[in-house]
Amino acid sequence: MELTRLRGFRDLVGADARAMSLVEERARALVERYSMKEIRIPVLERTQLYLRSTGETSDIVEKQMYTFTDRDEGETVVALRPEGTPGVVRAYIEAGFDRTEPQQRLFYSGAMFRRERPQKGRYRQFYQFGVEVFGRPDAACDAEILIMIDELCRDLKVPFTMEINSIGDQKCRPAFRDALVQWGRTHWDELCDDCHNRIDRNPLRLLDCKIDAKLAASAPNSLDYLCDECRAHFDTVKELASAGGVEYVVNPRMVRGLDYYTRTAFEVMAGGLGAQSTVVAGGRYDGLVETMGGAAVAGIGFAIGVDRMALALQAAGVAPTAAPDAAIIAMGPAATRHAIAVARNLREANLNVEMLSPERKMKTLLARASKIGARFAVIIGDDELARGVVQVRDLKQSTQREVAVAEAARAIADARGE
């Protein structure tokens, strides 16, 4: 047996891992400005949880879950979480929030697992940063969610487009479903095999079919079927999102692949990603807490696909590099003792510094400094030690100047800012 990683599972090192962490760090800073509290939930849950929430007719539950029987738990069938929402709703109900403190604003971050066909931007282990807000049925909450996502994408400097839609509620959705079934039957021969299966089980998914655009344009449109309440809600969401500076496109054919959504649904697409371009997705799920055994409490949320957002950053050329600001080169044992202290000093001044292994030739060390991408080399020999100075060599511009030890941090920081 070869000890290689599994298909669809990735090792992320250096700049790739850094881009992911950057997305998570920015998202965390953002949600904390929106008064959100962190929640950490298990990676393993009862498979039943996902059947009841994500939905038995969703692709996730039908084909993509990593499920097994846990012998220690009385033969319980368990699954690696394919998404975060069901676990958060379960935890919310289990904590009794639905009865004691229904308004909760929660966020989470971590690995999810789906057995999908791997391709660029689609992995079997991937990471989501998610937000779930409970107890807020009002449209202002939807608008703030959209504003939050807009703020994040702008902060990350990723070019994006946001699509929104309303898919109605328990009251008006049945008519839309019926219309889709009717339409599907009329166009049976033009639909794919997947859609033939979906038509009765989950007709909304007909709109996800890879059918040709002309045919899709003839399909019923969810907005035509909204009841007065859902229409008014959607109108207010749009108005308030615009007031908050969000630019969105209404896409009346966007439905989401998970079963629990009601009313507002949205997706954000970023460039440079190929087929898997959706970097953020979510929507309202007003009936879900109740379906899962809790009180009738409204919910809305979204998840950022961290892997894809990181790829988008890299494609847009705005991903950070992991390269150090300076490499420290010490010539000889006395200089090394001094250099260790200089390195600490520079780090305390917030610079990223790598001390190169001493006892090598200057030429080799300079080559090493360039290889690790350091902008500067800080060179310390016995002569520099005796005079209390260091040589700061700009490796990009091939210039070098001598500065007092105490000035080194400033010299590097200033030059870096140019």
Ligand code: HAM
């Ligand atoms: P989702 O659309 O299934 O929604 O996933 C959200 C995002 O996770 C996707 O837009 C994508 O960026 C990322 N993602 C999904 N599958 C993969 C994969 N195989 N590889 C890489 N990235 C992936 C949800 O999961 C809902 N729980 C979102 C939500 C929260 N709705 C309400 N609250």
